[in-house]
Amino acid sequence: MIFSWQPDQERQTIIKEVKILVVDDDIAIKNFTVNALTYCVNREVISFGDGLSAWRYIENGGQADMIISDVDMPKMNGFELLEKVRKNQANTVFILMSGHAENEGRAMASNADAFLAKPFAINDLFNIVQTYIVS
Amino acid sequence: MKRFGSDKGQMAPAADPNVLFRQRLYLLVIMVKARLKGYPVGNHRQSAVLENAAHLHQACNRIDITLPNAKAGVHLFKERVKLLCIMATALISDEYPLGVYRRDAILENIDSIAVAAFPEQELLLFHDILMAA
Numbered sequence: 076m077i078f079s080w081q082p083d084q085e086r087q088t089i090i091k092e093v094k095i096l097v098v099d100d101d102i103a104i105k106n107f108t109v110n111a112l113t114y115c116v117n118r119e120v121i122s123f124g125d126g127l128s129a130w131r132y133i134e135n136g137g138q139a140d141m142i143i144s145d146v147d148m149p150k151m152n153g154f155e156l157l158e159k160v161r162k163n164q165a166n167t168v169f170i171l172m173s174g175h176a177e178n179e180g181r182a183m184a185s186n187a188d189a190f191l192a193k194p195f196a197i198n199d200l201f202n203i204v205q206t207y208i209v210s
Numbered sequence: 211m212k213r214f215g216s217d218k219g220q221m222a223p224a225a226d227p228n229v230l231f232r233q234r235l236y237l238l239v240i241m242v243k244a245r246l247k248g249y250p251v252g253n254h255r256q257s258a259v260l261e262n263a264a265h266l267h268q269a270c271n272r273i274d275i276t277l278p279n280a281k282a283g284v285h286l287f288k289e290r291v292k293l294l295c296i297m298a299t300a301l302i303s304d305e306y307p308l309g310v311y312r313r314d315a316i317l318e319n320i321d322s323i324a325v326a327a328f329p330e331q332e333l334l335l336f337h338d339i340l341m342a343a
Contacts, residue, residue: 101224101225103225103227103230104225104230106265107225107230107233107234110234110237110258110261110262110265111237111258113254113255113257113258114237114241114254114255114258114259114262115336115339115342116254116339116342117250117252117254117255117342118254119254147223170214172215173221173223174221174222174223174224175221175223176218176221179213179218182211183211187211188211188212189211189212189213189214190211190212190213190214190215191214191215192213192214192215192216192217192218192221193215193216193221193222193223193225194215194216194220194221194222194225194226194229194230195214195215195216196215196216196233196236197233197236197237197240198334199214199215201334201336201339202214203214204336204339205336205338205339206212209338209339
């Protein structure tokens with residue numbers, strides 16, 4: 076195993092008080108994602124087990140800079156959540172994740188910012204933070 | 211639309227406990243390496259490290275672990291992971307001294323774990339992200 080650094084870059088900063096939501100009914104994946112992202116951004120990461128709970132949070136004034144949501148969930152799926160969030164918080168980065176290849180095309184058609192294919196690696200989460208959260 | 215994660219042919223909806231275990235282990239290695247290099251910690255990072263270490267320590271007894279390179283045996287690998295969990299917990303708590311011997315022992319343990327679990331994988335430390343205080 077080789078330990079290496081990213082190439083030298085001008086130091087950048089994480090969005091101040093960034094709010095990230097993770098939505099997944101698979102508890103193991105949800106907890107792992109929250110754990111990794113909490114470490115990444117050094118801030119609290121909020122999680123929900125279904126789309127409806129996440130939507131209730133947003134509907135009641137909860138803010139989110141980025142939402143990473145599974146597609147197939149009970150009560151409200153990821154596509155429905157994306158549609159509602161787009162109407163409410165247009166600037167929120169919305170990333171759909173799924174282990175089903177057919178959902179990738181639908182994610183693109185639904186105007187998701189990114190698609191996260193399961194299973195994913197730690198470096199994918201770091202890359203997502205690097206792309207959308209580091210300013 | 212950007213794309214992250216596994217290739218199309220390797221996609222799977224359910225979480226494989228072994229894959230998840232190795233990803234958590236990879237995260238713990240990053241956490242420990244970042245701490246040794248002096249990146250900022252803070253309450254959230256401290257909690258994340260403690261949670262990940264506790265999870266892995268328990269998982270060692272729960273999961274039937276398979277390794278890409280198990281030359282030294284799975285039992286020894288599990289004991290090394292448990293040791294790394296203890297090392298990470300001590301390192302992040304800042305309550306215990308870290309001398310050159312402990313530092314070397316941590317790095318040697320990481321190297322042995324990496325050879326067994328991530329023989330082909332390059333560990334990236336994302337500088338800009340780890341600098342977040």
